[in-house]
Amino acid sequence: MAPPPLPSPAAAPLQRPGTTTKCLLISAAVLAAIVLGLLTLVLLGLSTGGVGLVFGMTLAVLPVPIYMLLALWIDRLEKEPVWMLTAAFIWGATGAVFFAFILNTLFEIIATNIIGTHAGVATAVISAPIVEELAKGGALLIFFLWKHDEFDNVLDGIIYAAMTGLGFAMTENILYYGNALATGGLGASIVVFVLRGVVSPFAHPLFTSMTGIALGLAQQAPRRSWRKFLLPPIGIAAAMLLHALWNLSASLGAIFFVSYALIMVPAFLGIIVLVIISLRKEGRIIRDQLLPELRSGLLQQRDYQELCTVSGRAGGLWRAFGRGGSGQWRKRVQLHEIASDLAFHRWRTSRGILPRRETPAAREAAYLVQLRAVAQLQPGWVPIIEPPPLPAAFVPPPLPTPKAAPAPRSGGFAGVLIAASSLGCLGVIALSVLTLVVLAYIGSQVEGTPPPVQQEELWESPVVGELLDNLESSALIVPSGGAGEQRADRLNRLAIPADDPTDVALPHRQAEHCGVAARALGDDHLIRKLDEIANDELEKFFHAVKLSDRCVVSRVSCIGSGKAIRLSPAERAMLSL
Numbered sequence: 001m002a003p004p005p006l007p008s009p010a011a012a013p014l015q016r017p018g019t020t021t022k023c024l025l026i027s028a029a030v031l032a033a034i035v036l037g038l039l040t041l042v043l044l045g046l047s048t049g050g051v052g053l054v055f056g057m058t059l060a061v062l063p064v065p066i067y068m069l070l071a072l073w074i075d076r077l078e079k080e081p082v083w084m085l086t087a088a089f090i091w092g093a094t095g096a097v098f099f100a101f102i103l104n105t106l107f108e109i110i111a112t113n114i115i116g117t118h119a120g121v122a123t124a125v126i127s128a129p130i131v132e133e134l135a136k137g138g139a140l141l142i143f144f145l146w147k148h149d150e151f152d153n154v155l156d157g158i159i160y161a162a163m164t165g166l167g168f169a170m171t172e173n174i175l176y177y178g179n180a181l182a183t184g185g186l187g188a189s190i191v192v193f194v195l196r197g198v199v200s201p202f203a204h205p206l207f208t209s210m211t212g213i214a215l216g217l218a219q220q221a222p223r224r225s226w227r228k229f230l231l232p233p234i235g236i237a238a239a240m241l242l243h244a245l246w247n248l249s250a251s252l253g254a255i256f257f258v259s260y261a262l263i264m265v266p267a268f269l270g271i272i273v274l275v276i277i278s279l280r281k282e283g284r285i286i287r288d289q290l291l292p293e294l295r296s297g298l299l300q301q302r303d304y305q306e307l308c309t310v311s312g313r314a315g316g317l318w319r320a321f322g323r324g325g326s327g328q329w330r331k332r333v334q335l336h337e338i339a340s341d342l343a344f345h346r347w348r349t350s351r352g353i354l355p356r357r358e359t360p361a362a363r364e365a366a367y368l369v370q371l372r373a374v375a376q377l378q379p380g381w382v383p384i385i386e387p388p389p390l391p392a393a394f395v396p397p398p399l400p401t402p403k404a405a406p407a408p409r410s411g412g413f414a415g416v417l418i419a420a421s422s423l424g425c426l427g428v429i430a431l432s433v434l435t436l437v438v439l440a441y442i443g444s445q446v447e448g449t450p451p452p453v454q455q456e457e458l459w460e461s462p463v464v465g466e467l468l469d470n471l472e473s474s475a476l477i478v479p480s481g482g483a484g485e486q487r488a489d490r491l492n493r494l495a496i497p498a499d500d501p502t503d504v505a506l507p508h509r510q511a512e513h514c515g516v517a518a519r520a521l522g523d524d525h526l527i528r529k530l531d532e533i534a535n536d537e538l539e540k541f542f543h544a545v546k547l548s549d550r551c552v553v554s555r556v557s558c559i560g561s562g563k564a565i566r567l568s569p570a571e572r573a574m575l576s577l
Helices: 019-061 064-073 082-093 095-146 154-199 203-220 226-252 256-289 291-296 301-307 310-350 360-375 412-448 455-459 463-473 483-495 506-521 524-532 535-544 552-560 569-575
Strands: none
Touching: 019 082, 019 095, 019 154, 064 154, 082 095, 082 154, 095 154, 095 203, 095 226, 154 203, 154 256, 203 226, 203 256, 226 256, 256 291, 256 310, 291 301, 301 310, 310 360
16 A cells, blocks of 8 residues: 655745845945945044034035935936935945045045145046046946836936935035134134035036936937947046036136136036926826826826926825825825826837836736726726627737837846946046146146245345345334334335235235234344344244245345346335335
């Protein structure tokens, strides 16, 4: 007799393929963001100090929610996934800043050894635009290759660029605000906050938007079109150029506001115009793709018109909130989101962008079920009367189902790695070429200029002793009060050089310093001390009486070293006293 069959083991529950891998990737991304964020804060704290770090974080974080709401306000017709928006912001605030900080610092160290004092300007104009735009654009490139069913138009590129740029600007502002507090006090930090947080808060989002716009246009281009390959590098190059022009104008000081009016304002207005055009295009897509639901009665005429414009949706939400409070408002939001998802799913399917794990028909059927359930909850909705079924003899045979076009292959994770590494190599090559060109140019300029005269050599000139004798015997050194004050005023005018018109605060500062010097020289003890000063201690003496190197000291240096300088008739007369 055969033994009874063993009971079959219970079937293990089906697990969605890729769930474990997805969880591991999410965990790794969160851990990497935490580590990069902590390392970035450590680097910033070493530069600003503990108090500057806390103060800078407070000022930098304060306006960010307002700017995020303004950036997300345009994402009304086809809302992007929250996790993708969050990932873009976190990458900009942590990873992009960390790598940019390290690479910019290394560049400045190398440039300092080559060109000296010009290294700061070279870093701001060359290294920062290339490194920072590649770092921020990396997140957009990954979304472009990986989530082509979400990143599918120009407006999406602008939104993701804005989130990445806002995150980058927030962390970078911590450094600027903290350093301003450490060097200039509270007043200086407030001035920097106004310039960076109020006047130009959208600088980094604007630069990165050039990359986002190019990727959005490339996503809409036909397969194997030249635009898919040329537009991304053109967009990144435009972002670098705009960033470099902005940093160059900031380095030039007085031209900052001129560049702001001629570069930043037109670029920002151009982005606004492009956003308006993109919103109208999305409205036309919704209008065309939801027309069957209007004809079938699933959507009412009022709801159909409301879904196609930003202003219509905003008005519908306000009316729903006024009629039924937050509950009716949430139902209206669900109607907007599901209807938009259905419309853009049909639009992407018509362009050959298909879902990965289900057929287009299955996803569309799921959207229709959700839309019907939400539409029935709207006030004034009329039930759809289904027509009676036709007899079997009159039912035509079903049409053959057309073969679905294959989904465009993005290469998966390997494609993302290849694209990111290619972009990194392109950035390194561009950085190297531009660095060599600019450093060679700046080096030639530095070599062509005469070397500065060392201050120690100026005080060793024998002519300085003669000059001191002339100053002692002249009427420039007199007791304070009366005629002494008038001669002090002459000394003030003599000390103001005419070769530095850009420093508007220089005359006032020099007049103050030279006035103190003239009154100090009126003391008999200092006059006797002046007779005993040796040439090598002349610099210390002038600092003791609070004269700056750019005032009378610079004049004495030029005359004492025998260098020819231009003097006005009044100056020549005063020196001949």
